[in-house]
Amino acid sequence: MQRTIMEALMPELTSPYAQGQAMSAIGMLAHAAAVLESAPAYDAAEIKDLRATFAALKRLGDKHISKKSGLRGALARATRAGVKTSPDRRAMEESMSVFAAAVALGNVDDSVARHVRGYIRRNLERSRNLLGASLPTG
Structure with a gap:
């Protein structure tokens, strides 16, 4: 799409203003391509962090996660x-959203809140x- 805009559309x-808009479209496409290329690494890091965070929460044990909170089921x-x-x-x-909501509502102790935050x-x-930090705009 970038090449089509550059080679076919821009000369016309x-x-x-139209040329500026076309250049903005090229910039947004370049940004989208970069995001798509780095998405698998992002996904892997996200899964690794979620696993580690839930493992840490599990190690806290029942003392920190009350039965009535519903957090044990989420964990x-x-x-x-x-x-x-x-x-x-x-x-x-x-499950993390359940923990985040509990933190926001003040329904967890400091140990749990520290891991979630x-x-x-x-x-x-x-x-x-x-x-x-910012998306390209036109």
């Missing part, structure tokens, strides 16, 4: 999803690295 555009689902031959990242993320911080950094 006479307006500086069990995440652990099962993470040990599959092809890990179920969506199920792991769903750490994961969220790392996830945001990975997302920022994948998508870039």
Whole structure:
């Protein structure tokens, strides 16, 4: 698409505005291609971090994760999803969202909150690295 815009479309555009829009489209396509190329590494890092975070939460034990909170079930689902031959990242993320909500509502102790906040911080950094600090705009 980039080459088509550059070789076929650009020579036909006479307006500086239209030419600028075409160049913006080329920039956005280049950015999208870079994101797609780095997505597999992002996915692998995300799964590795989710596994490690849930393993750390599991090591905290029942003392830190109350039965009535529903977090034990979320932890069990995440652990099962993470040990599959092809890990179920969506199920792991769903479990993490349950933990994140509990942290936001103040329904967990500091040990659990520290692990969840750490994961969220790392996830945001990975997302920022994948998508870039800003997207090209036209």
